[in-house]
Amino acid sequence: MKIVIVGGVAAGMSCAARARRLDASAEIVVLERGEHVSFAGCGLPYHVGGEIGSSEQLLVQTPTSLRAALNLDVRTGHDVVGMDPQARTVRVRTAGGEETVGYDALVLAPGARAVRPPLPGIDSPRVRTLRTVADAVALRGRVDDGARRAVVLGAGFIGLEAAEQLAQARLEVTVVELSPHVLPPLEPELAAVAAAELERIGVALHNGTAATAVEPGTGEDVVVLGDGTRLPADLVVLSVGARPDTAIFEAAGLECERGAIRVDEHGRTNLPDVWAAGDAVVSTDAVTGVRRPVPLAGAANRAGRQVADAILRHDTARPIPTSLGTAIVRVGALATAMTGANRAALAHAGIAHHTLHLHASQHAGWYPGASPVHLVVHFGLDGCLLGAQAVGADGVDKRIDVLATAIRGGLTVDDLIDLDLAYAPPFGAAKDPVNLAGMAGANVLDGTLRVWHAADLDDVVASALVVDVRSRAEFASGHVPGALNIPHTELRERLGEVRDAAAGRAVRVLCGSGVRSHIAHRVLTQAGFDSASLSGGMLTLRATLGPQQAADRLVTEEVLVP
Amino acid sequence: MKIVIVGGVAAGMSCAARARRLDASAEIVVLERGEHVSFAGCGLPYHVGGEIGSSEQLLVQTPTSLRAALNLDVRTGHDVVGMDPQARTVRVRTAGGEETVGYDALVLAPGARAVRPPLPGIDSPRVRTLRTVADAVALRGRVDDGARRAVVLGAGFIGLEAAEQLAQARLEVTVVELSPHVLPPLEPELAAVAAAELERIGVALHNGTAATAVEPGTGEDVVVLGDGTRLPADLVVLSVGARPDTAIFEAAGLECERGAIRVDEHGRTNLPDVWAAGDAVVSTDAVTGVRRPVPLAGAANRAGRQVADAILRHDTARPIPTSLGTAIVRVGALATAMTGANRAALAHAGIAHHTLHLHASQHAGWYPGASPVHLVVHFGLDGCLLGAQAVGADGVDKRIDVLATAIRGGLTVDDLIDLDLAYAPPFGAAKDPVNLAGMAGANVLDGTLRVWHAADLDDVVASALVVDVRSRAEFASGHVPGALNIPHTELRERLGEVRDAAAGRAVRVLCGSGVRSHIAHRVLTQAGFDSASLSGGMLTLRATLGPQQAADRLVTEEVLVP
Structure with missing residues (x-):
């Protein structure tokens, strides 16, 4: 049995290691186009910022250590440039020329390539993606050489990690994101909290716009944004996403879907004896059923391992699960x-x-x-x-x-x-x-709690009485216009005031975080009001409005010291 | 509807608050024997050590705040001393004498009393349990007054929290525990890790013995242990467990089991319109089905809330779940x-x-x-x-x-x-x-991995070949007597040596933590050996043996620098 694995990082290397543990005698060949296998891809931003001091620490395994521990034949600098599914071979380009490698089972784990938008100046040497150890070393080199200003294009996970790390290394950092807020998959009311933290650590944000050009200069480049802003930069991190690296295999008849490899629940592709796993593969969202590639290291590692099971233990292999897309990023x-x-x-x-x-x-x-x-x-x-x-x-x-x-x-x-x-x-x-x-x-x-949402503020203000059950001081620090302030501890005694003010309208309660307004809602509901409690209270309302709208729309008052 | 709740801390107060949110008009009376309701019982050790500076911080709510927010009638210093289930009344002793309080629904949340073993001298003022705010304040007072030496009787959660805090306050601390190791519910191999940490922060341990007497002195008391040890102490924390406080209710016909109140899955007791929740109640272990009281704050809070549902929404109330007994304690x-x-x-x-x-x-x-x-x-x-x-x-x-x-x-x-x-x-x-x-x-x-356990070391050494696949240096730092050392990276080439040394016996592999020995086990199994891998490797083996046995039984060698 000869298993050939294309790609030697997360999915590919997990597959190789598992295959060896399951089968001591199989020939297992890993073909990796890059310089390193099994490197800490998720650690790259932390080398740029210096938290991971030496790039050596990013190299978890080497071909030599993998040969010794697991008897794997790991070949770096081996770029797969073609395949012949009928002949069961792949064509490999190396420094020494091209060769053909045969397989009994082929595992495609080619990963994804960074998206490089076709902008004028994008090929400036000051513009760099952050996908390889060489990228991290190069960016770290610029920081060590005294770079002062950085622009990060894209406020996804890698972009924000890079921005945080560059700020920690005392560069002036600006992040540019086409979406209306950082971390596009995050709800806007939470992204606002992350954005405030980014600003606290000195990162400037340009949301809702994108770079249109990079103007290379002698001292520094200038990143030009769609809104006309010009951002001088000693270095630019390009992190606007990645795209599954499947073209070569598609040309050979591999079925793809949304630009990624289509597989069954065991990672099997449409081609005989060809499996696939990792960032290049499409997966099914566990909640919505939507099919899309989910480029996350954990899922890639697990799927790679399960593909080895599928190849070597096809009768009992566990299916690869649907994806929850669980993810986390530290921001300051x-x-x-x-x-x-x-x-x-x-x-x-x-x-x-x-x-x-x-x-x-x-x-x-x-x-x-x-x-x-x-x-x-x-x-x-x-x-x-x-x-x-x-x-x-x-x-x-x-x-x-x-x-x-x-x-x-x-x-x-x-x-x-x-x-x-x-x-x-x-x-x-x-x-x-x-x-x-x-x-x-x-x-x-069960109807004990009924909530309203900050996004519905305009409708609520237009049609209902807002009752703010915070203390007088909290109310004075910023409240919805027209709100009636009755602290929750006084509400039971002052229901008449609510009735008068509501004048037949619905009552929409709020407090700081939603705890007191829940109590108030219960009182009001049982007193016969059409009531609802603001989900997340003023904390969520402020985050939903954003700092500018909150300042414009909320009313502040001076409080008389009692 | 008049709901009377006996006990105003975790279960009782959660029940009262939920009952009010569900029913704005019910009369809700909370009878608490102690001085405080709704206090931070789990925070008491942290006041003793000073992490929680003021005892005020432990008072989460007061009768006044609960009246204001939730319209609860909370009566402290109200000790329930009897009940009449037929008349639907409880008898209450207060500073002003006895009174009778009627109920439509009664919730028993009396909690547990600290166990006080009948030892000579146990009533010395230097001996104190840690159940109330007054206890914590008194112990903190002794620390502030310059106490130098403390003895903690009992190495359960509260005992260890107290010991850690007293050590942090720079007292000399000794913990005495009748069981063979600290934290009796913990597996011994993990307790060994916690014990080493306690010793690192300066806490001395006496396991497998108990106090037999406290000899009161003028400068300090002396705690005498069963093994003859005499421990001088400025203060003694008595934390050998707690016992449900049910005697009064049993006398009135309440059914108990293992010394705790028997309830159904909605917290209902055998008496009409009487419910119970919290530390005084028996619950069913989710895994073993064993019935026992589980004195944990989280479960008590949740059960109290669910009893309110059972009373006010009996048709739709969610059953109180079986217990997993999830618990955590910080030790250094x-x-x-x-x-x-x-x-x-x-x-x-x-x-x-x-x-x-x-x-x-x-x-x-x-x-x-x-x-x-x-x-x-x-x-x-x-x-x-x-x-x-x-x-x-x-x-x-x-x-x-x-x-x-x-x-x-x-x-x-x-x-x-x-x-x-x-x-x-x-x-x-x-x-x-x-x-x-x-x-x-x-x-x-599925049989891919077969493990052996540190507890079986004697049998394994007697009947099998132990193959230690760590590096030579690791092997030399301490290994099982008679073990054959073949680093895992060399095993494939040296199977003949294993075969010769095993001479037909089974092979039992080990490494540092179990990762390398798993790889080795796979190699050996597929080469036809009867093999198994040590669960947790030398880390678990050393913890299982304990420091003394590890020193006595493991062989160390000098390593020639290669």
Whole structure:
């Protein structure tokens, strides 16, 4: 049995290692076009910024170590330039010329290539993508050589990691993103929190526009944006996405879909004895059913391993699961993470759902260091969990991982009530934020809680009475125009005022984060009002409006010291 | 509707708050024997050590704030001393005398009382339990007054939190525990890691013995242990457990079981219109089915809330779940956490199972700050997850919460392969420790991996050839007597040596943590050997032996510098 694997990083190398452990005698050949295999692709930005001091640390394995430990035949500098599925061969270009390599089983793990938009000046040596160790070393070199100004094109995961690292290395950093906000898959109200953190660490943001040209200069280049802005830069990181690297294989008859390789649930392609895994492969979204490539390292590693099972143990191999797309990125002192579908994906798929916002602390509020986990949870009208996102200084990864596990386990939002999570003051709360999401979700499902959303502010102000149940000082610090302020502790005694002010209109309650307004909502509902509570309170409202609109639209007052 | 709740801390107060949100008009009376309601019971040790500076911070709510926010009638200093289920009344003793309070629904949340063993001298004022704010304030007072030496009786959660905090406050601390190791519910091989950390922060341990007397003195007391040790102490923390506080209610006909209140899945007792929740209630273990009280704050809070649902929404109330007993405690720089059943509970319940040990890093090894999560996972012969425990400096809470969620979701060990967890270098690994546990578990289930355990060392040494596949230097630093050292990278070439040395015996492989020995096991198995790999490698073997036995039994050699 001769297994040939094209691509020696995440999926390819996981496949090779697993294949060897399953079959001590197979011939296993890994063909890698680049200089390195099994390198720490996700660590590249951290070498640019210097957190990972030596680029050697990025080289997890070498062909020599892989030969020794696993008897793998790993060939770097071997670029697969063609295949012949009938003859069961691939054509390989090396420094020494071309050769043909035969296979019994072929695994395609070619990954993706960075997208390079065809802009004037894009080939300036100061413009660099961040996909290889050589890229990271080159960017690190510019930083060491005293680069002062950087422009990052694209505010996805890699772009923001690069921006954060360059800012940490004391460069002046500007990020340019075509979407209206950083981290396009993130809900805008959470992206606003990440954006504020980026600005705090000194990163300037240009959203809603893109580079139209790079003007190479002698001292520095100038990046020209669609809105006319001119950004001088000693270095430019190009991180506007990647595209599956499949052209060669398509030419040989490989079936693709949305530009990525189509596979069955065992990674098998349409060609006989050809499998595929990793960033070049299309996968099915676990929530929406949408088919798309999901370029994430974890999924690639797992799928590579499972393809080895499919080849060597076809009868018992476990299917490769649908994708939740769980992902996380550190932005300054915050973590930003997501799993499952976001609001846009749900809308696109036509999946009716509820959304809840919570701002509970990562651990008991009375234990030092408490900080909020800003959490958004989407769930179906039947309670099924559809997606979750979070931003915060601590405990974000844990909550998203718990929710990703809950989705995988088929739990409904009210099942989150029953999660028996580890609590001691430094680690959590007696009611963990995930439990609280479950309680709120159950309340929404059975009608105990009815929410309104910040995005509906205009409609609400136009048609309902807004009752703000925060304290007078909080109210004065910024409130919705026309809101009636009755602190929640006084509401029971002052229902008459609400009745008078509402004058038959619906009542829409809000507070700081949604906790007090839930209590108030219960009082109002039981007193016969058409009431609803603002999901996530003023924290979410402000984040939804953004700093400029919040300043323009919210009313602030001077407070008389009582 | 008049709801009377006995006990105003975790379960009781959660029940009261939920009842009010569900029913704006009910009369809700909370009777609390102590001075405070809704205080941060789990925070008490952290006030003793000074991390929580002011005891005010422990008072999350007061009767006044609860009246204002939720219109609750909260009465502290109200000790329920009797009940009449026929008349639907409880008898209450207050500073002003006794009174009778009637109810339509009664919720018993009396909690548990600290166990005070009847030892000579136990009533010395220097001996104190740690259950109330007054306890914490008194202990903090002794620390402030210059106490130098502390003895902690009992190495459970509260005992260890107290010990850690007292050590942090620079007292000389000794912990006394009757069980053979600290944190009795923890597997011994993980408890050894926690014990080493306690010793590192200056806490002395006396396991396998108990106090037999306290000899009060003028300058200090002396705690006398069963093994004759005499421990002088300025203060003694008594934390040997708690017992449900049910005597008064039993006298009135309340059915108990194992000393705790028997309830159905909605918290209903055998008495009409009487419910119960919290530390005084028996619950069913989710894994073993064993019935016992589980005194954990999270479960109490959730159950209290659900009892309110049961009372006010009996038709649609969600059942209170069985217990996983998920718990965590910080010990110095480490966290120690567990969920589900441990080995002893599984043995007692007669549940056949596999056990795996892993020592994977909490995040990518090449990213700065990587540290091991020492993880133990138990699963059934059919793959069902039964329990997990972990110790480590970082990421322990996350992995145990993910595993607790997986158990609740009914996932099997091999399902853990598919968990789509958040990965970026600062937060995790492309193959998270939980994914790795799934891969190893799947390998065990289908026979790809066969493990042996450190506890079987004597049998293995007596009957098999131990092959140690670590490097020569690692081997020399301490190895099993009689082991053959062949580094895993040389094994394929040196199978003849193994065959000669084994001379027909089985081969038992080991390495540092179990990763290399798994590769070696696959080579040996496919070469026809009866092979197995040591679960958790030398790390687990050393922890299982303990420092003394490891020093006595492992062979160290000088290594010639190559």
